Amino acid sequence: MLDKSKCDEELGTEIELYLKEKGASSPIDYDVLQEYDDDEKIAIIGEHFQDILVCLGLDILDDSIMDTSTRLAKMYVNEIFWGLNSKYFPKCSVFENKMQCNEMVVERDINVQSFCEHHFVNIGGFATVAYIPKKKIIGLSKINRVVEYFSRRPQVQERLTAQIFYALEYILQTKDIAVTITADHLCVKARGVEDIKSKTTTTKVGGTFKENPASKAEFLKFI
Numbered sequence: 188m189l190d191k192s193k194c195d196e197e198l199g200t201e202i203e204l205y206l207k208e209k210g211a212s213s214p215i216d217y218d219v220l221q222e223y224d225d226d227e228k229i230a231i232i233g234e235h236f237q238d239i240l241v242c243l244g245l246d247i248l249d250d251s252i253m254d255t256s257t258r259l260a261k262m263y264v265n266e267i268f269w270g271l272n273s274k275y276f277p278k279c280s281v282f283e284n285k286m287q288c289n290e291m292v293v294e295r296d297i298n299v300q301s302f303c304e305h306h307f308v309n310i311g312g313f314a315t316v317a318y319i320p321k322k323k324i325i326g327l328s329k330i331n332r333v334v335e336y337f338s339r340r341p342q343v344q345e346r347l348t349a350q351i352f353y354a355l356e357y358i359l360q361t362k363d364i365a366v367t368i369t370a371d372h373l374c375v376k377a378r379g380v381e382d383i384k385s386k387t388t389t390t391k392v393g394g395t396f397k398e399n400p401a402s403k404a405e406f407l408k409f410i
Contacts, residue, residue: 352391367388
């Protein structure tokens with residue numbers, strides 16, 4: 188859930204520039220993004236979705252349907268797609284590695300709830316994130332927040348994995364990062380091939396996780 192009191196717009200801007208440098212940025216038109224405030228976005232989305240409901244043949248005067256377009260618009264802006272705006276990047280507390288920790292730190296089963304940018308339906312699963320501290324360590328909940336931020340935008344899973352990786356690389360100033368996501372895609376389960384059992388796994392590793400087979404194997408055993 189977005190907590191606007193715990194955001195770092197400056198860091199968010201830096202991260203988005205770093206993602207662009209790494210070729211991992213989302214297809215965002217930043218000029219349009221800044222043109223409307225949230226209330227204006229809700230009004231515009233609601234108006235257009237009302238037209239979609241009418242085009243589909245639904246009775247928008249029915250008490251079950253009449254507020255659907257507004258509900259959807261508020262959901263898009265306030266709940267599902269707030270990660271499009273870098274001003275909502277989470278504050279990420281980092282601390283000096285006074286303990287000289289040099290072993291793997293792993294956080295498993297981090298909830299991932301995103302939306303496929305091809306069909307605008309749910310991607311749901313779990314991420315595992317690991318890093319080997321150098322000069323800095325990060326508050327563990329901040330890893331969850333970084334995953335949540337990049338999940339709250341239309342995505343493809345491969346890019347989502349890379350964005351989490353590069354954000355943590357930038358924040359922790361180390362390449363010893365590993366990220367994997369395993370998720371269900373509703374665009375596979377509910378349409379097209381309609382395969383209800385298949386899952387997709389994506390992985391992005393760097394530093395020792397890429398160069399040292401033993402480190403990579405140690406990470407993979409946690410999945």
